Amino acid sequence: MTPSDRRINRLPPGQSLTGGFPTLHYGPVPTFNPATWDFRIWGEVTEPLIWTWDQILDLPRTQVNMDLHCVTTWSKLGTNWEGISLKTLVDQSLIKLTTRASHLMQHAEYGYTTNLPLEVALQDNFLIATHFEGQPLAPEHGYPLRGVIGTFVGRDDLKDVYLWKGAKWLRGLEFMDSDRPGFWESNNYHNEGDVWKEQRFAP
Ligand SMILES: Nc1nc2c(c(=O)[nH]1)N[C@H]1C(S)=C(S)[C@@H](COP(=O)(O)O)O[C@H]1N2
Ligand SMILES: [Mo]
Numbered sequence: 001m002t003p004s005d006r007r008i009n010r011l012p013p014g015q016s017l018t019g020g021f022p023t024l025h026y027g028p029v030p031t032f033n034p035a036t037w038d039f040r041i042w043g044e045v046t047e048p049l050i051w052t053w054d055q056i057l058d059l060p061r062t063q064v065n066m067d068l069h070c071v072t073t074w075s076k077l078g079t080n081w082e083g084i085s086l087k088t089l090v091d092q093s094l095i096k097l098t099t100r101a102s103h104l105m106q107h108a109e110y111g112y113t114t115n116l117p118l119e120v121a122l123q124d125n126f127l128i129a130t131h132f133e134g135q136p137l138a139p140e141h142g143y144p145l146r147g148v149i150g151t152f153v154g155r156d157d158l159k160d161v162y163l164w165k166g167a168k169w170l171r172g173l174e175f176m177d178s179d180r181p182g183f184w185e186s187n188n189y190h191n192e193g194d195v196w197k198e199q200r201f202a203p
Contacts (some may be wrong), residue, residue, distance in 0.1 A: 010067050010153060011075055012160070012195040018074040023140045026183070030109040030169050032144050039087070039145070040172035044101035056130075056145065059084045060092065064127055066150030070193045071162040071184075081148055085130035086173075087122045100177040106147045106167035107174060114147070114167050114182035118175070122157045125152050128170065142168030151195065161193040162200070 012015065034053040041049040062085040067077045086104075089095045097118075104121040106114050109166035118124065126149045130136060137143040152158060164184050185191050190199035 003013075004202050006151075006196065007154060010077055010151070012069055012151075013070055013198045015073055015075040015195070015199075017113065017124045018076055021141070022070070022074055024025060024070060024072065025140075025168060026112065026148065030137075031137050034144075037144070039050040039105075041095055042172070042174055044175040044177050045069075046096040046098060049095070051169070053144065054086070059094065060088050061086060064152070066125055067147070068150040068163050069160070071189065071193070071200050076167065079150065079185060080133050081127050081129045082131040083127045083145070083148075085124070086128060087124065090122060095173075096193075097175055098177075099173040102174040103179045104179060105174040105176055105182060106170055107172040108146075108167040109169035109171060112131075112167055112169070112183050114165050115176075115180055115185055116149075116161070116165055117179070118158075120149075120161065125149055125155070125158050125160070126166075134162055142170070145170045152202060160195045162195055165193055 037053050039051040039056055043184050054082050063076060063082045066129045068079055090097060104116050104118055129146050129148045134143060137146060146168040147170050149161055149166045151160040181191060186191055188202050190202055
């Protein structure tokens with residue numbers, strides 16, 4: 001698909017439209033207790049951090065509109081999300097990376113993980129989301145906090161990956177000096193997961 005095809009037909013190869021919002025995850029839906037919940041940032045940072053839920057709510061906020069593409073072939077177009085941009089946190093030195101930081105691992109409840117190159121995690125289409133369509137996330141969609149990544153119409157400069165690379169029930173970010181596979185990436189999914197190249201499964 002050429003960049004202009006992408007603007008005309010927003011569906012990547014092999015995808016079909018869904019009107020609803022299917023849920024997809026491995027394991028149970030966790031409960032949220034703001035009194036004990038914390039958010040950890042570690043690895044290739046000059047200062048590891050632990051944020052409370054209240055501290056998360058004080059971070060700078062961003063809204064995005066994205067098309068979502070699940071590796072199981074459904075796509076949902078024009079979704080609205082609000083939350084925290086990792087790029088903003090890094091630009092404002094709220095997270096201070098070492099020069100060795102090259103990859104991000106999202107860590108979620110029950111040990112779900114997913115990896116991204118740092119340059120992709122710092123794109124405008126990766127959000128640490130608290131809200132979907134103006135409402136706090138539904139429990140099954142990752143309440144209270146999730147990674148989400150999708151496509152921006154007309155932004156052919158961005159790398160676009162499948163939705164499994166956004167971890168629901170996100171509890172921490174590990175910055176790494178080399179790549180390591182996450183949960184699905186260790187279970188036969190493609191490490192990169194580019195939606196336009198249809199990188200669903202490991203070669
Ligand atoms: N913690 C966690 N996050 C996860 C998953 C999971 O199993 N556990 N599944 C991923 C997959 S495969 C997809 S397609 C999306 C689905 O998000 P949704 O249920 O909000 O549609 O969540 C991703 N994030
Ligand atoms: Mo998925």
